[in-house]
Amino acid sequence: MNQGILPTVNILGIPFSLYTTKETVSYWKLLIQSGGSEHIITANPEAVMMALTDERLYKIFQRAAQITPDGIGIVWASKYYGRSISERVTGADTTPLLLKEAEQEGWSVFILGASPESNQKALDNLKIQYPNLRLAGHHGYFGDQLPLILEQIRTFRPHILLVGLGMPKQELFIAEYQEQLQVPLMIGIGGCIDIWAGTVKRAPRLFQNLRAEWFYRLVSQPSRWRRQLVLPQFAWKVLRDTRFGKRTRWPEDTSRS
Numbered sequence: 001m002n003q004g005i006l007p008t009v010n011i012l013g014i015p016f017s018l019y020t021t022k023e024t025v026s027y028w029k030l031l032i033q034s035g036g037s038e039h040i041i042t043a044n045p046e047a048v049m050m051a052l053t054d055e056r057l058y059k060i061f062q063r064a065a066q067i068t069p070d071g072i073g074i075v076w077a078s079k080y081y082g083r084s085i086s087e088r089v090t091g092a093d094t095t096p097l098l099l100k101e102a103e104q105e106g107w108s109v110f111i112l113g114a115s116p117e118s119n120q121k122a123l124d125n126l127k128i129q130y131p132n133l134r135l136a137g138h139h140g141y142f143g144d145q146l147p148l149i150l151e152q153i154r155t156f157r158p159h160i161l162l163v164g165l166g167m168p169k170q171e172l173f174i175a176e177y178q179e180q181l182q183v184p185l186m187i188g189i190g191g192c193i194d195i196w197a198g199t200v201k202r203a204p205r206l207f208q209n210l211r212a213e214w215f216y217r218l219v220s221q222p223s224r225w226r227r228q229l230v231l232p233q234f235a236w237k238v239l240r241d242t243r244f245g246k247r248t249r250w251p252e253d254t255s256r257s
């Protein structure tokens with residue numbers, strides 16, 4: 001655990017990193033070099049709301065080496081807590097920088113998650129982009145194949161394990177197998193594999209600049225609307241926490257919002 005040296009802002013009990021995208025990747029390099037095994041979480045407001053209603057997930061969040069602000073709602077909330085986060089730090093923005101570093105440093109990367117086609121296509125595309133990167137992967141619908149996949153990861157001995165099983169599955173996976181896999185850096189990356197495969201498009205720059213990537217995702221993947229229903233709840237909790245002095249503490253008051 002490295003949260004001691006990491007500058008953070010505590011949002012609803014979750015310590016979010018204040019580092020920018022570039023600083024985050026430099027921090028990850030240090031973590032890989034330090035020889036431990038660390039879990040990085042990229043979390044948006046939906047993830048925070050999940051952690052506030054799931055004690056196991058909440059504890060995993062507390063043990064993570066870093067929780068990055070992967071959502072404009074987190075950046076917004078940080079201002080109410082008096083320590084402003086300067087930008088979103090997403091899996092989609094950090095991982096290309098990390099893969100470039102990995103290629104230069106000779107670090108190997110294992111990519112776990114997404115459908116078999118998507119995982120394969122992502123590996124193919126990344127091999128073209130980073131020809132000298134030692135790369136392997138497996139899809140994320142493993143059923144009873146899990147022991148074989150764990151063995152495959154252990155044999156490959158990656159420096160970096162990118163897990164794209166969605167939240168909270170990927171965080172539960174990392175927490176469960178961190179001890180036995182002993183990979184220096186393990187990051188939950190949500191839908192990034194689909195973006196690398198080209199099966200899901202990232203929001204155009206315009207939406208990203210307008211800080212409305214969430215809106216683009218809602219319109220392009222309407223099935224997500226249900227998940228986004230928690231956003232007003234998140235905003236209300238932040239205001240209640242910071243403006244009305246009613247601190248959210250897990251788990252006592254999660255039923256009241």
Ligand code: UDP
Nearest residue numbers: 113114115140141164165166167190191194
């Ligand atoms: N996924 C997977 N195995 C599962 C469930 C999901 O590999 O059992 C993959 C899914 O194919 C997709 C990713 O996990 O590639 C979830 O992407 P999403 O954008 O929903 O991530 P989130 O927003 O939940 O972080």
